[in-house]
Amino acid sequence: MDISGIKRTLLDREVPDRLTWWHTLGSAALTAFVIQIVTGLVLATFYAPAPDHAYESVRYIERVVTSGTLLRAMHRWGASLMVVLVLAHMIRVFSMGAYKYPREVNWLFGVGLFFLVLGFGFTGSLLPWDQKAYWATQVGTSIAGTAPLVGGVIAKLLKGGSQLGAATLTRFYAFHVLWLPVMFALLILLHLVLVVRQGIAPRTSVLERDAPKKTSNEKYPGYYTTAYAASKKAGVRFWPDIIGKDVITSMVVVIAVLLLAVTVGAPLEAPADPTDASYVPRPEWYFLPFYQLLKLFPGSMESTVAVGVPLLLVIALLGLPFFDRGSRRNLLHRPGSLVGLSVLLGGSALLIGAAVRDVQPTIAPETGQPLSSAERAGRALFQRQCQGCHLVMSSGGNEGPALTEIGAHHTTAWLHSFVENPARFHPGSKMAAFGPPVLSHQEIEELSRYLAILRGAPGREVKPEMHDTFPDLDNNGGVAPDAKATEASKPKARNSNGK
Ligand code: HEC
CATH class of the missing domain: 1.20.810.10 (Cytochrome Bc1 Complex; Chain C)
Structure with missing residues (x-):
């Protein structure tokens, strides 16, 4: 060589x-x-x-x-x-x-x-x-x-x-x-x-x-x-x-x-x-x-x-x-x-x-606890799409009801179904349907998971009292007085993996 x-x-x-x-x-x-x-x-x-x-x-x-x-x-x-x-x-x-x-x-x-x-x-x-x-x-x-x-x-x-x-x-x-x-x-x-x-x-x-x-x-x-x-x-x-x-x-x-x-x-x-x-x-x-x-x-x-x-x-x-x-x-x-x-x-x-x-885990002031990645994504979506009409704690519009305690009254599954198409529950609802193509199902799921953890301001959480209703059970909209959420009332919901 x-x-x-x-x-x-x-x-x-x-x-x-x-x-x-x-x-x-x-x-x-x-x-x-x-x-x-x-x-x-x-x-x-x-x-x-x-x-x-x-x-x-x-x-x-x-x-x-x-x-x-x-x-x-x-x-x-x-x-x-x-x-x-x-x-x-x-x-x-x-x-x-x-x-x-x-x-x-x-x-x-x-x-x-x-x-x-x-x-x-x-x-x-x-x-x-x-x-x-x-x-x-x-x-x-x-x-x-x-x-x-x-x-x-x-x-x-x-x-x-x-x-x-x-x-x-x-x-x-x-x-x-x-x-x-x-x-x-x-x-x-x-x-x-x-x-x-x-x-x-x-x-x-x-x-x-x-x-x-x-x-x-x-x-x-x-x-x-x-x-x-x-x-x-x-x-x-x-x-x-x-x-x-x-x-x-x-x-x-x-x-x-x-x-x-x-x-x-x-x-x-x-x-x-x-x-x-x-x-x-x-x-x-x-x-x-x-x-x-x-x-x-x-x-x-x-x-x-x-x-x-x-x-x-x-x-x-x-x-x-x-x-x-x-x-x-x-x-x-x-x-x-x-x-x-x-x-x-x-x-x-x-x-x-x-x-x-x-x-970095975000501790949201309205929940007082670190959020999962889905909840964090939902929170960001909420601020973009919903806060103009809905109040959470002290920030947001008042065209729709305040949602500070919404998680104490509704499950993730119900929220998903409602946000997808409110008229399903309240015919003639003033809230627009957010189902596809406005938001994807994944995004609605993230929103719903976020809403489901809103139980009142930290330190002043309210006791859960569920009012989930589904159209086939309660057709005239609004919350029927005896329509407490039961597992049996859920099958109409999509992606029903609420906590
Ligand atoms: C144009 C204003 C407006 C926007 C934007 C809006 N909403 Fe609403 N929302 C309303 C009104 C008005 C109601 C009450 C009427 C009804 O229940 O049908 C309502 C009702 C609700 C309810 C039911 C509250 C209850 O106590 O039964 C939920 C949950 C909700 N909105 C979530 C959302 C989410 C999530 C978004 C964003 C994707 C959103 N809203 C965007 C106006 C709005």
Whole structure:
């Protein structure tokens, strides 16, 4: 084997001078990946991918295995850091126009790697099989399941059946430790081979002076070759001139992961309980913008957004180097790209902010207790749609009756049925019907759950005294004096899962 040849291509290669610290983000991401491999190998040695044993095996790793707690925490933080670094690397490449000629294909490899990293995060987060793991995956797979046509197939492919269970865990484990690593290794190899062959993208100014306007111009390749060669004239070599910076960044990454693992650690919640639907799931932070975005749309549009937004993102990322043929590279010289990037980053930051605020338990003043996520959603809907007419405690209009104590008199099922179509109960009711298409059934259910916990101002709750009536029992509207709610009077209600 020609060792010196390899050394010449890998280490002695000339690189453009004055590369920035931003240029080290790629190696930083690679370092995080190496941390994931090393810690992952140890974790996999002790982990048991079956619902009955997964949680216990993680506890075993934490309690018995030497440095097990530390390794698990490092793996967890390494994952987050890897997402950050890959994103930062992509933003760097985008901002310097380094995806343009001749690196279009390598950009595609990079995009592929980014999605594989997200895949690692998604599959890995199920493995501890605690409450968070189970319910976040439940949400994730059901979002995938809402896709038109292919949704059912995708959900089934992910879960390995109709339920999230043993088959899902086996599958996610296989994805996490076999499929994804193999694909990742292949892509990263191609990615690095191209980096070595095409060289590192130089500072943007080098490739903007006297450049043809379009990279598709037939003169562009010739121009590029000359300009790129000129940028290397200074005789700067990868070794030892550049590698120093990479080593420093890599060390910072290792130290950061260690520090986070030691100081913050990795949480392990109670074992997964598939029957506990009251658990409020919260996905990993890097899925939060998407998760929060879905919440902004009414239920009827969820599947469109759930599929449309990721699809658009994939198309935009893959199409970028082929549609954007302008030869300007500096982000500041590309107003369209600058706006696009700002909107994407700003929007994501806002969504993450909103999500973080949302998951804090809200103690509503009118109930004096933390709300479940459905009740919280119902409360927000109420403020938008109903408060103009209805008073709760001291705020709201008075066109309709005050609802401060409504939960003491009606069940969730009755409320659902009433809000859907008040005329059903009070013919000629002045309140409009809110059933579909105005609100979806899910939204009405959320509203009803919220109303059902309104039992009077905190500290002055009234005694429950139910007045549920249903049209077939009491046709002339109003509350019949003896129509106390009984279970038998409920069957007409839809979605009757009141508390
Ligand atoms: C245009 C004003 C208006 C709006 C908006 C409105 N309501 Fe009403 N609502 C009324 C009126 C008037 C009544 C009383 C007439 C009746 O009972 O049919 C009423 C009655 C009710 C009742 C029955 C109260 C009881 O004690 O029997 C409930 C529950 C209710 N509204 C819930 C809602 C919800 C939830 C919303 C929002 C989706 C809403 N309302 C929006 C005007 C409104």
